[in-house]
Amino acid sequence: MGKKLTLLTAVFALVVAACGGGAEETxxxxxxxxxxxxxxxxxxxxxxxxxxxxxxxxxxxxxLLDTVIARGTLNCGVNETxxxxxxxxxxxxxxxxxxxxxxxxAAAVLGDADAVKFEPLTxxxxxxxxxxxxxxxxxxxxxxxxxxxTDLGLDFGPTTYYDGQQLMAKKADGFTxxxxxxxxxxAVVCTNAGTTTEKNITEASAALGLDITLQTFEDFNIVMENxxxxxxxxxTTDGSGLVSRKATDPAGDEWVIFPSVPISKEPLGPAWKQxxxxxxxxxxxxxxxxxxxxxxxITSANVDQMxxxxxxxxxxxxxxxxxxxIQTKMGLPADAFYQVIKQxxxxxxxxxxxxxxxxxxxxxxxLWSDGGLLYAPPAR
Amino acid sequence: xxxxPHIRPMTQSRIDxxxxxxxxxxxxxxxxxxxxIGVLVGLVVLAWIxxxxxxxxxxxxxxxxxxxxxxxPVGIRLxxxxxxQPASGLEAFAxxxxxxxxxxxxxxxxxTILGVLVGISRLSSNWLLSRSATAFVETIRNIPLLxxxxxxxxxxxxxxxxxxxxASGPAPGWLIVSRKGVSxxxxxxxxxxxxxxxxxxxxxxxARRVYRRRIELLExxxxxxxxxxxxxxxxxxxxxxxxxxxxxxxxLGWLFALVAAVIAAIPDFAFQLLFAxxxxxxxxxxxxxxxxxxRTPAGLARLTDDDYFRMGLAGALGLAGAAVxxxxxxxxALITDVTHFVFAFLDQKFDFLRTGVPLRLGRPEVVVPxxxxxxxxxxxxxxxNFFGLWVGVTLYTAAFIAEIVRGGIxxxxxxxxxxxxxxxxxxxxxxxxxxxPQAFRIILPPMGNQYLNLAKNTSLGIAIAYAELVQVGQTxxxxxxxxxxxxxxxxxxxxxxxxxLSSIVNWYNRRVKLVER
Numbered sequence: 093m094g095k096k097l098t099l100l101t102a103v104f105a106l107v108v109a110a111c112g113g114g115a116e117e118t119x120x121x122x123x124x125x126x127x128x129x130x131x132x133x134x135x136x137x138x139x140x141x142x143x144x145x146x147x148x149x150x151x152x153x154x155x156l157l158d159t160v161i162a163r164g165t166l167n168c169g170v171n172e173t174x175x176x177x178x179x180x181x182x183x184x185x186x187x188x189x190x191x192x193x194x195x196x197x198a199a200a201v202l203g204d205a206d207a208v209k210f211e212p213l214t215x216x217x218x219x220x221x222x223x224x225x226x227x228x229x230x231x232x233x234x235x236x237x238x239x240x241x242t243d244l245g246l247d248f249g250p251t252t253y254y255d256g257q258q259l260m261a262k263k264a265d266g267f268t269x270x271x272x273x274x275x276x277x278x279a280v281v282c283t284n285a286g287t288t289t290e291k292n293i294t295e296a297s298a299a300l301g302l303d304i305t306l307q308t309f310e311d312f313n314i315v316m317e318n319x320x321x322x323x324x325x326x327x328t329t330d331g332s333g334l335v336s337r338k339a340t341d342p343a344g345d346e347w348v349i350f351p352s353v354p355i356s357k358e359p360l361g362p363a364w365k366q367x368x369x370x371x372x373x374x375x376x377x378x379x380x381x382x383x384x385x386x387x388x389x390i391t392s393a394n395v396d397q398m399x400x401x402x403x404x405x406x407x408x409x410x411x412x413x414x415x416x417x418i419q420t421k422m423g424l425p426a427d428a429f430y431q432v433i434k435q436x437x438x439x440x441x442x443x444x445x446x447x448x449x450x451x452x453x454x455x456x457x458x459l460w461s462d463g464g465l466l467y468a469p470p471a472r
Numbered sequence: 473x474x475x476x477p478h479i480r481p482m483t484q485s486r487i488d489x490x491x492x493x494x495x496x497x498x499x500x501x502x503x504x505x506x507x508x509i510g511v512l513v514g515l516v517v518l519a520w521i522x523x524x525x526x527x528x529x530x531x532x533x534x535x536x537x538x539x540x541x542x543x544x545p546v547g548i549r550l551x552x553x554x555x556x557q558p559a560s561g562l563e564a565f566a567x568x569x570x571x572x573x574x575x576x577x578x579x580x581x582x583x584t585i586l587g588v589l590v591g592i593s594r595l596s597s598n599w600l601l602s603r604s605a606t607a608f609v610e611t612i613r614n615i616p617l618l619x620x621x622x623x624x625x626x627x628x629x630x631x632x633x634x635x636x637x638x639a640s641g642p643a644p645g646w647l648i649v650s651r652k653g654v655s656x657x658x659x660x661x662x663x664x665x666x667x668x669x670x671x672x673x674x675x676x677x678x679a680r681r682v683y684r685r686r687i688e689l690l691e692x693x694x695x696x697x698x699x700x701x702x703x704x705x706x707x708x709x710x711x712x713x714x715x716x717x718x719x720x721x722x723x724l725g726w727l728f729a730l731v732a733a734v735i736a737a738i739p740d741f742a743f744q745l746l747f748a749x750x751x752x753x754x755x756x757x758x759x760x761x762x763x764x765x766x767r768t769p770a771g772l773a774r775l776t777d778d779d780y781f782r783m784g785l786a787g788a789l790g791l792a793g794a795a796v797x798x799x800x801x802x803x804x805a806l807i808t809d810v811t812h813f814v815f816a817f818l819d820q821k822f823d824f825l826r827t828g829v830p831l832r833l834g835r836p837e838v839v840v841p842x843x844x845x846x847x848x849x850x851x852x853x854x855x856x857n858f859f860g861l862w863v864g865v866t867l868y869t870a871a872f873i874a875e876i877v878r879g880g881i882x883x884x885x886x887x888x889x890x891x892x893x894x895x896x897x898x899x900x901x902x903x904x905x906x907x908x909p910q911a912f913r914i915i916l917p918p919m920g921n922q923y924l925n926l927a928k929n930t931s932l933g934i935a936i937a938y939a940e941l942v943q944v945g946q947t948x949x950x951x952x953x954x955x956x957x958x959x960x961x962x963x964x965x966x967x968x969x970x971x972x973l974s975s976i977v978n979w980y981n982r983r984v985k986l987v988e989r
Binding site: 290298314321 | 549843937
């Protein structure tokens with residue numbers, strides 16, 4: 093009996109050891125092509141390592157642009173729970189400001205705004221999804237920060253929404269829209285866990301020497317319930333999020349958002365795997381085209397007339413209506429941005445469609461000519 | 473002297489005999505040793521392959537396993553605990569661990585008391601009581617714990633009274649009940665508390681001795697000797713003397729200071745050698761005990777190959793431990809530093825003839841540090857987050873403990889009850905003196921499992937922002953990106969807590985179980 097057991101153990105150990113060795117081999121060999129499942133023959137664009145050496149070699153082989161064209165669809169990482177920016181509606185469709193950017197890029201590259209496969213991502217999983225090649229583009233209310241731009245192996249496109257962290261309190265407690273941050277001294281401040289908001293409020297209150305009690309919840313709905321009951325005195329998150337909460341809650345009129353100047357800068361924009369400038373140009377100029385279109389008053393409704401009768405040379409180039417258009421040099425069809433405006437709309441249209449209904453006004457996100465920060469380089 | 477030539481044929485035949493033995497790969501002894509060593513080598517190689525592959529893949533992804541976040545500033549705040557503004561990851565973890573242990577310890581105590589009461593009630597002959605207990609058990613254990621925790625949390629934050637500066641609580645100054653917490657008066661230890669604690673510990677020890685002595689007396693004389701009352705009186709008397717006499721115990725500070733000084737004075741390499749020697753000694757001791765256990769009245773039993781292998785392994789481990797202590801001085805430095813810190817800390821708590829009252833009464837009050845009223849830290853305050861988690865895990869575990877207790881009592885043969893009743897004992901006496909002591913032995917092992925569950929379930933506190941280990945760890949890795957390290961700390965901590973809890977239960981179980989011969 094004892095001998096049999098020993099032998100059995102030995103056999104088992106050998107099998108395990110063999111599997112262990114085999115498994116090691118498989119992990120190392122499959123690590124690179126795993127994300128390449130989505131591609132066909134092109135060298136895996138999102139190949140396992142983010143190392144500089146390997147990345148450079150891949151770069152020469154092909155851009156994500158070629159991969160997306162070959163595949164015929166754009167894989168785009170979005171939010172599915174944030175009304176206005178990225179949200180899965182009751183019919184299962186993805187809608188929102190960030191979602192429309194995915195559709196715009198698909199329209200530019202593939203000529204079809206619906207040729208997008210949306211990948212709903214959590215805040216924690218989003219960067220890994222880009223680095224592993226699961227998504228070609230990340231458009232998920234993501235703040236552009238130094239560490240994400242450098243340390244995480246991402247490149248960021250133009251900021252599509254200038255946000256900033258603010259706080260919300262009750263008017264009954266003596267708060268106004270001009271209340272300074274120092275008014276929260278001694279308060280129970282609630283926010284959501286796992287985002288930059290937690291760090292921002294900690295640093296901002298520490299800088300002012302304010303003693304607050306900070307509670308961080310996984311679920312922002314719990315934060316709002318406790319705010320309404322008074323268990324939380326103050327809540328804080330991105331200004332856009334507070335506006336949409338205030339707008340949708342029956343008791344919202346009794347609340348006020350402050351301070352007037354946000355306590356942090358949260359520039360939200362698209363991101364993709366770094367060192368792919370061909371792909372980066374496509375995303376960047378899709379955003380710029382939407383901004384320029386708003387500047388020139390080109391909308392989805394009048395874009396056909398504009399093509400037939402361009403107001404100036406820049407519009408003609410951008411819409412592919414003149415011979416000196418630049419889109420084909422980027423590897424896109426000449427009418428790429430015509431398709432963007434036709435199928436998705438200009439920046440203002442997209443903003444009005446998704447964010448104006450929430451009660452957000454243009455603010456910093458107005459055109460530069462209207463006193464905002466949106467400024468696109470010229471198309472020439 | 474050369475052997476005479478006529479011996480040769482015999483030698484020849486002996487060689488023939490050995491040649492007929494099976495080849496070495498069919499030799500039992502060889503096979504046993506080969507498999508044992510093979511398994512050992514296989515395990516080591518497997519572990520090495522797994523770890524090195526993981527590290528290589530991490531490196532390929534640009535992730536490194538550095539632990540700087542433990543000492544670097546973290547820039548987070550925690551809802552409650554010893555450091556609400558931790559200066560480093562280590563402080564954040566310390567706060568989280570203390571918070572987790574608070575819920576675990578108080579939850580285990582409360583769940584045990586409640587569970588035993590409910591379990592006994594289910595067997596009560598009082599119809600209303602037994603049905604209520606059944607309803608409690610069936611309701612609580614059939615609803616997911618997470619939902620219950622959020623429910624209790626919301627019960628407090630949504631339905632308790634709002635905290636007002638005027639007229640706070642049902643009994644201002646004594647009891648505050650509000651959405652921001654429940655606060656009660658509390659006795660807080662002062663800086664002479666530890667001097668008094670020496671007397672409390674001594675009193676407990678003396679009470680135990682007195683109790684045993686009175687029991688012996690009872691058994692000798694057969695007269696009632698009131699062992700419980702005697703023990704209690706001893707404890708109260710010594711504690712009361714200590715309340716006034718504690719400055720004398722401050723002399724212990726000299727002892728602690730001396731130990732700390734000695735540890736600081738002895739060079740580290742001496743400790744290294746000492747620990748190495750201890751490691752070898754432990755290996756040798758294990759082998760000797762093993763040999764003792766194999767000794768029979770007829771002498772040492774025949775040792776199998778397996779036994780030799782175990783002894784070899786024990787010796788090798790002892791030597792390996794010694795080698796590690798000698799080769800890695802940091803381990804020794806860590807041990808001596810921690811020991812030194814403990815004694816230096818104790819030294820501060822004791823000062824010969826330092827006078828004062830060991831406990832101070834703190835009464836709850838409402839303070840207004842800014843625009844919002846808050847519960848001050850003068851009383852003992854239970855936050856809604858602690859309340860939700862504590863009530864949640866306590867009730868949930870109590871429901872399971874109740875079933876274990878009921879099962880344990882039912883497992884005691886009915887004849888025991890009948891015999892007790894026949895002796896003229898009251899129902900409560902039968903339960904207390906006959907049934908429960910026997911049921912206890914059956915109950916104890918599954919009870920340990922429930923304690924482990926409770927400890928691990930405290931991690932659900934993350935749902936209601938209770939600053940326990942998982943919540944704080946998640947906050948930390950969201951800010952620093954050191955996900956894997958935090959996971960390792962989580963696993964190590966919960967493993968340690970579970971092992972400690974189960975070894976306590978197992979130790980106790982061995983003590984109380986029937987001695988079988």
